[in-house]
Amino acid sequence: MKIPMLNLVAEHAPYRGELLAAFERVLDSGRFVLGAEVEAFEQEIADWIGVPHAIGVSNGSDALLLALQALGVGPGDEVICPTYTFFATAGAVARLGGEPVFVDSAECCYNLRADQVVSKIGSKTKAIIAVHLFGQCADMDPILAAAANHGIPVIEDAAQALGAKDKGRQAGTMGTLGTFSFFPTKNLGTLGEGGLITTRDASLAEKIKKLRVHGAKQKYFHEMVGGNFRLHEIQAAFLRVKLRHLHGALQNRRIAAARLVEELQSKWRAVFPVDRCVCEGERQSLARTTPGTVLLPYACQEGVGEHTWNQFVIRITGPGKRDETREILAQDGIQTEVYYPRAMHQQSCFAKRKVGEFLSAETFCKETLALPLQCQLPSQR
Numbered sequence: 001m002k003i004p005m006l007n008l009v010a011e012h013a014p015y016r017g018e019l020l021a022a023f024e025r026v027l028d029s030g031r032f033v034l035g036a037e038v039e040a041f042e043q044e045i046a047d048w049i050g051v052p053h054a055i056g057v058s059n060g061s062d063a064l065l066l067a068l069q070a071l072g073v074g075p076g077d078e079v080i081c082p083t084y085t086f087f088a089t090a091g092a093v094a095r096l097g098g099e100p101v102f103v104d105s106a107e108c109c110y111n112l113r114a115d116q117v118v119s120k121i122g123s124k125t126k127a128i129i130a131v132h133l134f135g136q137c138a139d140m141d142p143i144l145a146a147a148a149n150h151g152i153p154v155i156e157d158a159a160q161a162l163g164a165k166d167k168g169r170q171a172g173t174m175g176t177l178g179t180f181s182f183f184p185t186k187n188l189g190t191l192g193e194g195g196l197i198t199t200r201d202a203s204l205a206e207k208i209k210k211l212r213v214h215g216a217k218q219k220y221f222h223e224m225v226g227g228n229f230r231l232h233e234i235q236a237a238f239l240r241v242k243l244r245h246l247h248g249a250l251q252n253r254r255i256a257a258a259r260l261v262e263e264l265q266s267k268w269r270a271v272f273p274v275d276r277c278v279c280e281g282e283r284q285s286l287a288r289t290t291p292g293t294v295l296l297p298y299a300c301q302e303g304v305g306e307h308t309w310n311q312f313v314i315r316i317t318g319p320g321k322r323d324e325t326r327e328i329l330a331q332d333g334i335q336t337e338v339y340y341p342r343a344m345h346q347q348s349c350f351a352k353r354k355v356g357e358f359l360s361a362e363t364f365c366k367e368t369l370a371l372p373l374q375c376q377l378p379s380q381r
C-alpha cells in the first residue's frame with residue numbers, strides 16, 4: 001500500500017457534487033475572470049478570517065509581490081524575512097529590486113526569530129515579512145512591537161496558515177497586510193491556483209485592487225503600473241465550496257496530528273526539542289541529542305494559539321539520519337517530503353552570505369522531514 005503525502009482525489013470525494021455544481025454555475029454564467037464568484041468569495045473569506053478587506057489574486061507568490069508593491073518596496077529597500085521559508089517569500093522582495101535581509105529561525109516552531117528581526121532593523125528597512133511556517137503562527141507580539149516602534153509595516157506570509165491563531169488572533173489580521181495561497185497543497189487548496197491579500201487598511205485594499213488590474217480603477221486609465229494578478233471565477237467558485245468545509249477539515253488535521261505525535265512517541269521514542277518556547281530569542285541549544293533522536297513538532301503557541309498542521313514536520317538529529325529514515329519509510333510505501341533542503345541564504349541566486357551564519361536554518365535543512373498526516377509508522381526504524 002502506498003501512502004502519499006496528500007491524496008486530493010480522496011479529499012475532494014465528499015464534496016464532488018458541490019464542486020461539479022460550482023463548475024456548472026460558472027460555465028452557465030459565461031463570466032470567467034473577476035466576477036460575482038470572486039466578489040462573493042472575497043466577502044465570505046473576509047468574514048471567515050474576521051478582517052475588513054480580502055482581495056483575491058492569482059496566487060500566493062503574486063500576493064506577496066502585490067503586498068510589497070503596495071507598500072512601495074523598490075530598488076535599494078531592505079525587507080527582513082526568514083531564511084528558512086519557501087522561495088516566494090524572499091523572491092517577491094528581489095523581483096521588486098529589493099534586498100531580502102535574512103534572519104534565523106527558532107527550534108521550537110521553525111518560525112523566524114523575533115530577536116534577530118529587532119536587531120536587523122535599520123535605516124533601509126522598508127518592511128518585515130513574518131512567515132507562519134507549516135501552519136503555525138510566528139510569535140507576532142515582539143515583531144509587531146518593534147515594527148510599530150520604527151514605523152515599519154509587517155506582512156504576514158500566511159500561505160500555509162489560513163485559520164491559525166496567535167493568542168486568539170487569526171493569521172492575516174495582525175500585520176499591515178496578510179498574504180495567502182490556494183495552491184492545491186495548502187489547507188484551503190483550489191483546483192488550480194489562487195491567492196489572497198487581507199488588510200484592515202481601506203486605502204491599501206483599494207491600491208491592491210488597482211495593482212491587480214494593471215493599476216487601473218477605470219479600465220484603460222492607468223494610475224500606476226500593476227500587472228495581471230486576477231483570480232478566476234472557476235477557482236473562486238471551488239474555493240467557496242471548500243471554505244464551507246474548512247473548519248471541519250482543520251479539526252480533522254488537528255486530530256490526525258495529535259495521533260501522529262502519540263505514535264511517534266510510542267514507536268520511535270520521539271521527544272520535544274525544547275521544554276518551552278524559544279522563538280522570542282533566548283539562546284538556542286539546537287538540542288544536543290544522541291544522533292538519530294526524533295524531535296516532535298513543538299506547538300509553541302499551545303494553549304494560546306492554534307496550529308493548522310499544513311505540514312507535519314519532525315527532525316531527526318545527526319548527520320545522514322533524516323535521509324536514512326526517509327529511505328526506510330519509502331521502503332514501507334510512505335511518501336515523505338523535505339521542506340526545505342536549502343535555506344534562502346544558500347540559494348545560488350542570493351548566495352552572498354557566509355555558511356554557518358544561520359545555524360538553525362542550515363540544521364533544519366539537513367534534519368527536518370515532513371510526514372503524511374495519515375500514516376501508520378513502522379515500529380522499527
Ligand SMILES: *Cc1c(COP(=O)(O)O)cnc(C)c1O
Nearest residue numbers: 059060061086088159160181183
Ligand atoms: C506556497 C507558499 C507561497 C506561494 O504561494 P503560491 O500560491 O504557490 O504562489 C508563499 N509563501 C509560502 C510560505 C508558501 O508556502
